[in-house]
Amino acid sequence: MLPILRPASALRAAATAVALLAAAAAQHGAPAAADGWWAYRPLQRPAVPAVHAAGWVRNPVDAFVLAGLERRGLMPAGESDRHTLLRRVTYDLTGLPPTADEIAAFVADASPDAYEKVVDRLLASPQHGVKWAQHWLDCVRYAETDGYERDRKKPFIWRYRDWVVDALNADMPYGEFLRKQLAGDELPDGKVADLIATGVHRLGIWDDEPTDREQHRYDDLDGVADTAARTMLALSLGCARCHDHKRDPLSQAEYHSFLGFFENLRPQEANARAVPVDGARERFARELADYEAARDDATKALRAAATAAWDAMDDAGRMAAAGKAIADVVASYTGERGSAERLIDEVAGQDGRNSGQVVQVPGVRGQALRFDGDDHVTVPRVVGGSFSITFFVRSERRGAGSGNDTRWFTGTGLVDGEVPGIVRDFGIAWHSDGRVVAGVGDPETFVASGPGHHDGQWRHVAFTRDQQSGRIALYVDGTLCGEATGSREILDAPKDLTIARMHPGGRGFVGDLDEIEFHGRALAAAEVAALAFQLPGGVAAAAAIADLPAFAQLRALRRPDFETVEVLAVQEHGGDGPEAFVRLRGNVHSKGPKVPLAFPALAGGGAPAQVVPTPHSSGRRTALAQWITRPDHVLTWRVAANRVFQHHFGRGIVRSSSDFGRLGDQPTHPELLDWLATELLARGQSWKALHKLLVTSATYRMASTFDDKAAAADPQNDALWRFDRRRLTAEEIRDSILAMTGELNLERGGPSVYPPMPAAVLATASRPDDAWGDSPPEQAARRSLYVHVKRSLAEPLLAGFDRADTDASCPVRFATVQPTQALTMLNGDFAQRQAQRFAARLAQQAQGLDAQVRLGLQLVTQRPARADDERRLLALASDLRRDHGRDEAQALQRVCLVLLNANEFVYLD
């Protein structure tokens, strides 16, 4: 037995740990132990204990465990055989069974570091993150819908799941892992991935139709803060929401102080945001400067030509031009005249009706109309055949919608006639990231500009539509943004149009509009340019510029765009967070005393040294993250080390892995826990280092053999006298079945998939036809991490085997045994189908029933087949053929069903 951890490196690690703690203590002042409870004592590195049976010790983990056993007069169980060990470690590190080749290679490898090589291979496998992400996702309530009546999808939340997988695969240092989730949006040089990490705060249940909106917002914040406290600090913080904690020294005021770090978060919302991909903003800024320079050059030339032409005209010519300019204008809302109720049409008396308080502000010419989000104007729909709608717009806000879905009616209405359904409607909207989009209905046809117009500058917008050709075109600042061919019918829905809001309702436009004109024909590009650049003579100036090279240059210009990615992440209300108050009895409407931002005293307490606002957020979560990830934090590192231990040994050193307080359990090995916590710090906060340390220990390699004497003395195996046998998790069961048939698709990432859902389960949904999706077979065979998590509709196999309920944080899953599990595994469509495919695989890979049964046994148990098992299953096959009229293929299918139901398949020694 070679020690895996060489003495030199162990010493180095120990020295580093001690040095780190000393440095941290010097910097921050050692945190005070609040009341002597073990979990709040300063983290100190204990000495590795001396043991009698030193030969058993492979690394310091074993010394701590053996010292405990020796104290109780117990002996560690013997070492597991290679098949058992490989199966155990492969499941623990990747959630999958070892393949036949992997088994053969390990069994044949006589080198002393054969096992260590296996561990390195598994830790390097991208499937490692898929397995361990699930443990984290259980803690943070990962689900992909909101729950409640509509149980809406949380759009693009799967990017957060992928972020966790990637972070674990990359072995992101644990402190960074926490900091990015807590406050990745506040990082000065934040990447899109850092923003995605904050999706953790968007995972909770969310009632979009709450009975008390403000209270529900606090319920959500409570979920966010409580989940963070339980998951990162094993602190049952939520218990102090309505009153002081019953058992731990945690007051209601401290709860609300802690909540204050999250209080500036905006409430959950239905839409994801499209954010520029990394580097896109810089690229966009460069390209935009080039574009604007070229456009300005062209404009200058056009203006000069138009001015020269205008100057050359006599009065009659100018009169004619002016007449031409207004000849086709069917309504014009210049904003110059109006009243509180009406918006005056300067041309034909088609006045609009104001709702809200539309006010006048200086505009492009004279007065413009200002809208503050609650206002809109209703005007008659004076056009429907061929037409153009032109106006100037100015705003600093993004519109609604996302860059990946630029259908006009998903934006914020500018001039809109949207009518739900397949109808002949049209509209122009202010969209995500300062885009302008427009479109017509039946069939839905859209044109969209690039982003970035929300810069507070006046922009000219023109939307033209030619009925005969069906061509629609959108121009911003005289530049064509897009054109498409749509309906050739009269667009006759609805009767009125709405300005500054979507026609059916919703949030209004915030910004200014000026010179809104409806023209009775599709303007030509040169006419649009004449209006956009306010050339003398209006549209008539088109004649003077249409043939110029500068105009050709202008037409060739395209405003740059940038690539965006949709994320569901946090947003704050701005740089100034609200003050925090105690909310009596947890009721948001019962304001108690004001409380400062502060950390719970039991874990060191104090206020953040400084809270530095960012341009868009308060900086509070960054301050919290800095405190939580302090190297001398009494809880963070113990909690992390315990969680890693938990999922290797089936239980934590502290069994209540999210409650280290007095309502939780005491550690079975307190020194080992502290040693592991300091080791985690010393090894660069690397979970992978901790994994390796734990799974290469002699403790981990013990057999799960029962021992009467030890069981009598320690029935709960508190002292770790053997390895605890465990049932596979729900995900491992489903993934393993797919692995047996060879169908398992190991592809990672992306939107979740929808394996077939039994019709009987769909019928329990309030909208059975719309409750679940449909993935192609190879996608439905993805690993279970990628199965859509819908709060109101659980996948029956996974739910049956105790997948976490996602409404609350789930640090420890149940492991139930129920007859309904047996029904699913015997009669369910999935089990039946997979048994069929398993049989087909065996028939393909082995000749004759004997060999097929033997191969099946080997695949399922990942050990050599035993003669008695073979005999039993062959007898079954033979009986089925003789007494039940089955052919060989059918008999093999049933043998496979038995194999997939075997305890040996579902339990890990």
Place this chain on the structure above:
Amino acid sequence: MASIRNGFCGRTRREFLWQAGGGFASLGLTDLLTRDGFFARRGGVAGGSSSGGSGEPSGPLAPKAPHHPAKAKACIFLFMYGGPSQIDTFDYKPKLYGLDGKTIDIDTKGRGGSKNQGRVVGPKWRFRPYGECGHHVSDLFPHVARCVDDIAFVHSMYADSPLHGSAMLMMNSGKILSGAPCLGSWVNYGLGTENQDLPGFVVMLDQSGGPISGAKNWNSGYMPAVYQGTVLRPSGEPILDLALPDGMTPREQRRLLDALRAQNEAHLAARPGDTDLAARIQSYELAYRMQANAPEAIDLADEPAHIRRLYGLDNPRTEDFARKCILARRLVERGVRFIQVYSGGNHNDHNWDAHGDLVHNHEKHAGDTDQPVAALLTDLKQRGLLDSTIVVWGGEFGRQPTAEYAEGTGRDHDSAGFTMWLAGGGIKGGIKVGATDELGYKAVEKPFHVKHLHATILQQMGLDPNRLAFFHAGLDQRLVGTEGAQPIRELIA
């Protein structure tokens, strides 16, 4: 019928709970510490030797002693999803007729938000007195009306939310926040189940689909999944995956199960002392028995003609709900503890959510259910089962006396005052408790929250609502909330 890491035998309760993996700790288990016999002490499978043989109930669903002698062994909850209008059904408000069409000052809160004025929609049906108690019932329920002397009406119910999503969760789990176990889960957690071959908490849904939030309405939340409701279909395959796959005969399946059992016992023999492995072997035998027994429970072939007539099973209009009500009775007879039957599913007028045409909506749903509901009470009574079965009728809230829209008879939701009724299981008959204001909007006399209704049901089933607790997330969680609630004493005989 189920086991959480079976094998409580020989271990401390705390250890048992830890093996269940739920994050329990001893301090929170006030109930366990204060009451003997909470978990069955009979060990079904001790060690590996008696694996799967006895079928003796054990584990979390084994029958458990109640806190106090139970009045009711079973509960049938007839859930009128969508919210039936109290003032058109059982809460007689004569003054409202004269106000029909008049706009009055009234503060209401519903789906349409808070309002301070509304156009009264007078009750659309005539009320008549019935029975010895003379309780007024509308013409929507001519059959139920004849049972009023067995019924206790609570006219002063109120709930925390007038919106379906959260209100459904409240009526089923006591909380407007998703994630708490439902009433049926609490009952099974507290009492276990009498019949190990059937689920202890059964839900029958409407033909049109489940209620909104689906499975959350019968979920066990933070409790293990053994306590969640099982959806029972009234015909065909009653429970998911209960039916044998196409082409498999019961005899063949038995042969298969024998091979599986032999395989698993050989595996267990090399792993003595593992009760989990033994429990899993036993779970296949239980599943096998469920396959035989559950279809028998839903097979109405042996119901005589007069019973079919009584429930309206031969009338296409009432056939569906009649079938479910007969099934509810059959399940009670077979020891199922908690049965929930939904009238209404899906959205809009598929349930009692009468926002548009009140008359059309309520005529439909009342007409579909009146006779079966009355028959259920009559039938339980004639079999001597009503004394030990508590029947509950109601929705997640009621409806407002004023119109929701400028035109039409539709009513918005009303959680400030609504009616539920109970019968049997030690509940007084022929009484009414509490009252709404004279317009029927708000509970003004003896208002009772949903948690008082829950407390009453638990109390009648032998459980102290303020002691029945489950430790989760650092708290002793209770169905009636941490502050507790007393049963509605006026109801209890």
